[in-house]
Structures are given as C-alpha cells and as structure tokens.
Amino acid sequence: MIRKLFRWIAGNDNRQAVPAQVGGIFERMSPEGLCGISPTMARDEIRSHLAALYKRHNNAAGSLDPELRREAETMLDAIVHCREKYVEVSL
C-alpha cells in the first residue's frame, strides 16, 4: 500500500522541524507521561509498548548526536521505571 517517492532532501531535513523534547519537558513529566503509559492499559500492552520504546531509545543512546543521547538516557530511565512498576514484579 505504500509506495516510495524520492525527493532528495537538500536543505530540507525535517529533523529540524521536530520540536526539541529534551530539557524542560523531560524534567517536568512523570515516567508514565514520558512513556505514554495510561492506567487503562493492560500489563501485556504496557510490556510490548515499553519494549518498542526501549528498542528506539536504546539505539538512540548510541547516536552521534549528544543531545539525542542525553534524551535517550532519560527515556531509558523512565522506561525501566515503568517496567519495574507495571510489568516486572521483582528482579
């Protein structure tokens, strides 16, 4: 259903358009808020959601972009917090 169109991105890198999420928001939001965990989610749903987030941010933790690395570390801490709270009974 998806077809690829190819327009080369000279000076049109949309990464610039994504609002920065590091700093204030990360300090103010709860781990649940950062991870998008709501009280209505089932345990398995939380588990798979956190696994997808973990994959994204674990990869980002090795980014060449130091800002993204810092953001990823914050997110990984939040993911682990939610995992321990909602999925894992105890290590």
Add this chain to the structure above:
Amino acid sequence: MSENKAMYVGIDLGTSTSALAHVRADGNPEIVPNADGERLTPSVVFFDRFEGVKLIGSAAKDGGDPERTVRHIKKRMDDPSFVVEMDGEKWTPTEISALILSKLRKDCAKIIGQIEDVVITVPANFNELARKATVTAGRLAGLKVRRIVNEPTAAALYYAHTQSIRGRVLVYDLGGGTLDITILDIEGDYVDILLSEGARHLGGTDFDEILIDLIGQKYLEQNGRELILDSAQRRRLLAMTEDTKKRLSKLNVVSEKIGSEEHGLAEVELSRDDFEEAIKRLLTRTIMLLEQALDTLGLTPRDIDHVVLVGGSTRIPKVQELLTRQFGKPPVSCGNVDECVALGAALFAQRARRVSEVCNHSYGTLAIIEDALTGAARVQNSVVIPKNTPIPCSMSQTYVTSENNEELIEVEITQGEDHDPRYVDIVGKISLRVPPGRPAGCAVTVTYSYDENQRVRAQVYDEESGLRKDVDIEYEGEGVLKESEIERKSAYLRQVKIA
C-alpha cells in the same frame, strides 16, 4: 627478543583492560603477558609531567595524579567531538587507544616476535565511527589491522574451540563499558552469527559510578559528612570502587576505610544487597535487551541450548541469578571471562572463514514515503540494508525523483533502523549532478555494500543518465583524525616514550 614474526594475533582493546593473544604452533590460543608480567593490561594512560613518559597499564592505574590519568577511553571512541587536553596538547580517543595498543605490541613482541597483522575486537554495538577509529588506532600503533571482529563473536569462537558443543548459543557479554547479546549457531569449529544487539554505556564502569554514589551516601549516613566534594575526589575513589565491586561478588558484606582530606578516614559498611538494589535499573535494561534479541528472531528462552558468559561484570552474582531465572538453567562461563575475547580474536585471525557474521546496524536513506491511499507523505528513514543481514552483502533500493528539473540528487546516508528520521544518524551524503530539464519520476538506485570488516560503502546510480557516484563514509569532528593527519600522528607516536 625473538626475530620471528608472530602469526595469528588477536587483541581485545577493552574498556577496563586489554589483552593480546596468539595462536601457538599446536593450534591453541594463549594470552601473551605484557612487560610487567600481567596477562591483562589495564586500559589506563598516565601522562607524566616530568619526563613526558606515557605510562600504560597498572603503573598508570595504581598511582599518579587522577587529573593526568585517562581511563575508559573506549567509551569515547564513538564521540566525534571528544578530546583530552594535556599540557596544551589535544589527544583524540583514537590516539590514546593507540598508546595502549603500542604498549601491547612492544611488550608482547619480546615474547612472540614481531607483531604486524592483527585482529582487534570491538563491541557488537560499536557504530561505524568507533570501528573506523579502532582501525586507525591500530595503524597509529604500527599495526596492520586485518580484521575487526565483534567481541561476542570472538568469545563464541573460543567457546566453540574449547568445548565440543553444537547448537544454539546466546553469548551474554557484559564488559567494562557495554552489554552485547549475540545469538549464534555452533557446529564444530563453525560459527554462524544470527543476531547481535547491544547497549551502550551499560557495563562495569557504569556499575562503578553507581557504587561511588552508594558509598558516598553510606558515608554521609554513617559519618554525617559529605564524602565526594569534587570530581577529582570522585576520580580518586574510582580505583578503589572497582575493587570493592569485585569483593562484593564474593562476599555479602564488605567494609572500606575511606575519607577525604577534609574529614579524615572513616569506615563504611556495604552489603551486596545494597549494591544489587542500586544497580537494579541497569540490570532491568539488560533483561529488556535480552528479550528484544529473542523477540527479533522469534525465539523463546527454551530455544537456546547454551547461555555463555563473557566479560568481567558477569561475575556479579545477581547477573547470573537473573539469567538462570530467565533461561531455566545456569549460564556457563567462557573459560576466563576476561581473556576469552582476546583468545577468540587470535583464533579468528587464523580461521575467519569459518565464521559467518551479520551487519550490526541498518543503513538507509531519507526519502519521502507516500501512502498511496491517503496521499499523505512524510520524510522517513528508508532502510536499504537491515541490521543483522549476513555479511559481506550488497543491497539496493530504487526510488524516484519527485520534482521536475532536479539537477542535484543528494542522498543522505543514514545509520539506524528507526523509521523516524529523528532517531537515526546521518553519517554521510552523496551529491550527484544530473542533466537539467528532467521530469519528476526518474529512477535512482541507492546501493550499500557492507564488507567483512563491517565497513560501509554507498553508491547512487541515476538510471536515465547512467551517472553514478560512490563514497566511503567519512566523519568529521575535533575527535576524528583525518586521513592526512594519520601518517604524521603515527610518526609522532613512534617518538613518544611509552612504559
């Protein structure tokens, strides 16, 4: 000194310690001790103030000013902007790693003969920049780096060599700086890597940092005073903390006499439970990576025949307990967990053809992806070579230009598997000028090749004009040596006094 040339040499350039091994005439690998008589050389460099000597290893680790001591430089190999400034001179992570490799080369050559061709190991999750920096460090140290091999792969090869086993193996490599999880099939001496997943900054040095904070907290509770007042004090405590951590793997409770210049000595008591509680969040990350690795291959813990431990941090009892619980059977040790990577690297130098590896990252390009039904379009990372594809490999993807009169085709080379461009690195660009006056919809093929050293080459081909251009990926930054600098730096490093 032997006049012979050493054959089949492997080097584990580790975060905490490094080691060199070679394959003996009987076909078995052995560790070659350094000139200090040690099998493992601490990856620590001390910049002497008086004679300009660079001390490497235990002499650097055990004494001297922490301000002039560089540790864990491997953790910076993927940071293009990082440099160490010492006496007005800037040192890149590559150059500092080259000092460690020079020490190993010079010391071990006295025992096994001249060392030129080597295999050097890297964490499976090392990116292209860090791999390239490792090869350059070898060149600066006067070595010919024939191959780069992933640490878990080397360890698995050693395991296969020493144990007569076959089946599906999961290598859990928790070293000084990183966690690598590799799943592979072993059949005799043949190793077929299926997948490698890694986590950066998840290893012994991260446990050490947590332990320092824990000791500081205990000191405050037990003595009513702050222990760690500045970064220099923290660095001084780091060496002691490593030993404390090792004792906590063998004892349930340890006590340390520690203190500061301001407050004098005091005793701090620590339990293994305290330590394990403190590192719990990092251990949870290791379990999540484990689950990710199994999920990617559609495996369950029951599908794994052997779980093999590699890396000094696997000595932590809680790590072994978690793996036992996860797999329903205890993990096995790959011999000496600190040495098996170097031993496996030496074997790899001899029998690389018996090992089938996979690429460690996805490579692709940014492209507009349009939903044919809704017409909604957005720029995404379009993966050309997916992670864990067997290597060497070459894969292509054809796109079309989307605007009329495009004269300059610019391909962004991405590293990463996420579709969202925000979460991938742009590691290069190819610009191809094409004839003017063309309509939108011209086919352009992007090809990536991934060689045995996990090095990437990209090519763009414009089908209408037949024009093509290909590039190796280059990185820029203060911490990255340019090709033109390498020869000069190499000559300079040969003059540096290393002990």
